[in-house]
Amino acid sequence: MTGFLEMPACIADPWQLAALAGLGLSVGVATGLFGVGGAFLITPLLNILFHVPYTLATGSSMLFTIGTSVAAWIKHMRLGNVALKTMTILCGGAVCGTMLGARLHVFLKARAGEFNFTLVMHGIFIAVLAVTAFLVWRNRSEARPSAPLLARVPGRPRITIRATGINNISLPGLCALGLLIGVVKGLLGIGGGVLFMPAMLLVIGLTIHQAIGTSLGVVLFSSIAGAIIYGRTGQVSLWIVLPLLTGSLAGVQAGVWLSRKLNAGSVKKYFSILIVLVILAIIYDFISKFMPAAR
């Protein structure tokens, strides 16, 4: 356990603080461009590049996500890219799901031990990211699905999402979607944008720009819940979060500017490529951790 204001031993070198700021800059671009909080990049990269323990990386990345997503969300809100009702409904599920997922995280860590736990977390991470990349890549054409999945899911009451012009959406289905992604988010310590963004595109049927703006809002509010939960157990470090946030401030502005320049197909294509790169980094770390233990 590390205090909130204590510098963790793994980042005591000033050069490492500068490297953290550089990491924040590149993640900030991804935040503005793809509507992801960036924690799905930060959590494994802190663990792989800076050897930050997984739980400390998880808690710190939750706090980092609040900082990056608030700037990008306000920017998208001004551009009219946020579907407020959808965001508010999903927030309820995501916050409760995050609290459940964080409990599951603590429970699994206590049972499995640090090494096995890290391997299991990386395995789940790769599976979730691979499915996401595949779905986004397959649906990268600009045309929206005529009837999104939630319009075909049973369950009353049915609601209308005016931003998409789609009627007959299942309200329990929408709430369950938020809860489900919240559980995965709390368990893996990711912001959730990497899951919310494709879910909004493919399951709810929002346009790419609405999906980016709305997912940032859900990520922001559910990350506040996550940061409080991890912060209460001392698993958040300001020394990790501050350099990351400093770098990401510039990156977010560049990312939002880029998102307006690129068309929907390109954004989806680059999003899939980014996810594949993260999967490769995790697999490399997975092998480097597993091989010495196997010998």
Place this chain on the structure above:
Amino acid sequence: MIIFITAAILIPMASFRNIIEIILLLALPFLWGMVVEHVFEKYRRWKPHAAGEDRHDRLS
């Protein structure tokens, strides 16, 4: 399915107070959804044209 698996893992290891908390956390999103839908629809009926069509669409 993940929700049921989460409940199945968390509920047996939890104390009675925690079980109530977990059940509440599973049920709250659905109640929240109903409340939000009700409030947004009330607002739409109360001020259907005040915010203009674009703003009105954005509220969904």
